[in-house]
Amino acid sequence: MPGQKASEEARxxxxxxxxxxxxxxxxxxxxTVRLVAHRAKLSTGLVLFHFKxxxxxxxxxxxxxxxxxxxxxxxxxxxxxxxPLDRLLALLRRxxxxxxxxxxxxxxFFDFWxxxxxxxxxxxxMQAELDRYREAFRPIAHEVLRAEPERFAGVTxxxxxxxxxxxxKGCAVQSMIDPENFDIEEYLSATNGLLGQLAAQTA
Amino acid sequence: MPGQKASEEARxxxxxxxxxxxxxxxxxxxxTVRLVAHRAKLSTGLVLFHFKxxxxxxxxxxxxxxxxxxxxxxxxxxxxxxxPLDRLLALLRRxxxxxxxxxxxxxxFFDFWxxxxxxxxxxxxMQAELDRYREAFRPIAHEVLRAEPERFAGVTxxxxxxxxxxxxKGCAVQSMIDPENFDIEEYLSATNGLLGQLAAQTA
DNA sequence: CTTCACATTGACCGAGCGTTCAATGCTACA
DNA sequence: TGTAGCATTGAACGCTCGGTCAATGTGAAG
Numbered sequence: 001m002p003g004q005k006a007s008e009e010a011r012x013x014x015x016x017x018x019x020x021x022x023x024x025x026x027x028x029x030x031x032t033v034r035l036v037a038h039r040a041k042l043s044t045g046l047v048l049f050h051f052k053x054x055x056x057x058x059x060x061x062x063x064x065x066x067x068x069x070x071x072x073x074x075x076x077x078x079x080x081x082x083x084p085l086d087r088l089l090a091l092l093r094r095x096x097x098x099x100x101x102x103x104x105x106x107x108x109f110f111d112f113w114x115x116x117x118x119x120x121x122x123x124x125x126m127q128a129e130l131d132r133y134r135e136a137f138r139p140i141a142h143e144v145l146r147a148e149p150e151r152f153a154g155v156t157x158x159x160x161x162x163x164x165x166x167x168x169k170g171c172a173v174q175s176m177i178d179p180e181n182f183d184i185e186e187y188l189s190a191t192n193g194l195l196g197q198l199a200a201q202t203a
Numbered sequence: 204m205p206g207q208k209a210s211e212e213a214r215x216x217x218x219x220x221x222x223x224x225x226x227x228x229x230x231x232x233x234x235t236v237r238l239v240a241h242r243a244k245l246s247t248g249l250v251l252f253h254f255k256x257x258x259x260x261x262x263x264x265x266x267x268x269x270x271x272x273x274x275x276x277x278x279x280x281x282x283x284x285x286x287p288l289d290r291l292l293a294l295l296r297r298x299x300x301x302x303x304x305x306x307x308x309x310x311x312f313f314d315f316w317x318x319x320x321x322x323x324x325x326x327x328x329m330q331a332e333l334d335r336y337r338e339a340f341r342p343i344a345h346e347v348l349r350a351e352p353e354r355f356a357g358v359t360x361x362x363x364x365x366x367x368x369x370x371x372k373g374c375a376v377q378s379m380i381d382p383e384n385f386d387i388e389e390y391l392s393a394t395n396g397l398l399g400q401l402a403a404q405t406a
Numbered sequence: 407c408t409t410c411a412c413a414t415t416g417a418c419c420g421a422g423c424g425t426t427c428a429a430t431g432c433t434a435c436a
Numbered sequence: 437t438g439t440a441g442c443a444t445t446g447a448a449c450g451c452t453c454g455g456t457c458a459a460t461g462t463g464a465a466g
Contacts, residue, residue: 011443027321029232033424043445045426050443054424107320114317116380117310118230127381159393162377163370166390170373174365177319178330187369190362214413236454246415248456253413257454 011050012060015040019061024104028111031058062112062122065105066129072136084143091140092164092191096184099172106176130165137161167191214253215263218243222264227307231314234261262324265315268308269332275339287346294343295367295394299387302375309379333368340364370394 018040023031033054037044051057074091081087099106116123141160145152152160175182221243226234236257240247254260277294284290302309319326344363348355355363378385 008443027317030321032422034422044424045446046444048425107317110313110317113376113380114230114310114314118233123380127384130377130381155393156389159389162390163393166373166377167366167370168373169376170369170371173316173372173376174333174369177316177326178333181330186359186362187365190358190366235452237452247454248416249414251455 008050011046015042015047015050015057016061016064019057020064020108023061023111024108028058028108028115031061033057058115059121059125062125065108065112066125072133074136074140084140084147088137088140088144088164089188089191091137092168093184093188095168096171096187099168100175100179100182100184103176103179106172110173110176134158134161134165137164211253214249218245218250218253218260219264219267222260223267223311226264226314227311231261231311231318234264236260261318262328265325265328268311268315269328275336277339277343287343287350291340291343291347291367292391292394294340295371296387296391298371299374299390302371303378303382303385303387306379306382309375313376313379337361337364337368340367 015036019031019036022035022039026035031054033047034044036057037047040047047057048054051060072095078087078090078094081090112122113126116126138157138161141164142157145155145157145160171182171184171187175184218239222234222239225238225242229238234257236250237247239260240250243250250260251257254263275298281290281293281297284293315325316329319329341360341364344367345360348358348360348363374385374387374390378387
């Protein structure tokens with residue numbers, strides 16, 4: 001018996017949520033139209049009625065993931081930190097904590113990352129996301145360098161942002177494969193020791 | 204007509220090489236017994252005769268990849284560098300260059316990484332590899348800290364090694380998705396600016 | 407040369423995949 | 437109430453996959 005109708009938008013988000021549940025738990029490879037339909041308690045045909053193709057469903061899922069969860073928010077409690085380097089470190093800490101606390105998200109993120117190798121559109125979108133993320137670090141990086149120009153001689157804002165992002169991604173990778181032995185505080189302590197020294201010496 | 208015979212060892216490496224070719228180009232998902240057999244110019248049955256299961260083939264491929272290519276070699280031209288921090292930076296530079304120059308390897312590496320989320324044995328092996336890799340950085344990290352203890356107050360050798368590995372993995376991730384815009388020299392310059400300052404101030 | 411263990415082949419199987427589509431209900435509107 | 441249009445269903449199709457297996461050729465031992 002064909003079920004109730006629903007608005008286009010409602011159905012799409014319902015299906016996308018189901019797709020997210022499946023993909024973030026079982027992996028992108030295990031994402032099946034049937035599995036998504038079952039999770040959403042719909043028929044397989046309906047999923048492909050709203051997303052014409054499995055590929056389009058995956059792209060929509062990627063957009064959903066990027067828009068929902070991977071945006072860097074520089075909140076007020078961070079902008080209010082006076083010393084620029086402390087701001088950067090606080091931002092690093094929060095990002096690492098956020099990623100480590102959402103292993104399913106990281107997992108899905110890297111699944112898409114791997115898929116980007118084969119899938120051109122996915123690659124393009126991931127590149128854009130990476131650029132956005134790096135760009136979000138730029139202002140703070142710029143302030144850090146401006147506060148102590150002689151200490152960071154030869155370091156560009158772009159370079160510092162890129163290093164920060166690399167570091168975060170590296171931590172995410174590590175926490176993804178070994179979430180139990182991954183100690184955020186040890187990382188932050190080491191980073192703090194390395195970067196913090198620079199600030200301490202200026203004061 | 205059933206073809207020529209060959210020794211067990213020879214056949215296994217022949218198949219493994221074919222598997223590596225397929226997986227590193229098309230991705231682990233695209234790894235098919237038929238594709239591997241075709242690449243090795245053998246029948247599909249023979250692949251499963253030597254590796255009883257596709258899963259066992261994948262595990263063997265993982266071992267092959269790890270043993271062949273992901274070992275950290277601390278060569279003499281690096282150990283001969285007098286200043287410990289310079290040694291560490293030289294090692295970082297060489298590792299980043301090595302990874303960036305073998306995109307197919309990185310790709311396969313991260314494919315396995317993603318698979319480790321689902322596949323327990325893969326995860327275990329990747330964890331062990333990560334530990335080995337980190338451990339290889341420990342001696343140099345220890346020397347760096349020992350050379351300037353007051354500068355690196357609160358930083359442990361383990362922490363410094365972990366940070367170094369995270370940084371490398373982060374760069375690898377970045378270069379994987381965006382190999383064209385990835386500038387190793389900019390990274391090294393930024394890193395050098397950050398870490399190098401510490402050394403410069405001691406001298 | 408004969409024999410025999412076994413490496414090798416490729417057709418075959420069942421399962422699961424993405425996708426299609428005729429049939430079927432819902433619902434807004436007349 | 438009737439009906440037109442569309443959301444919804446699930447069976448069906450064609451395909452590829454991992455895995456099996458009877459048949460066949462090979463090479464070493466006797």
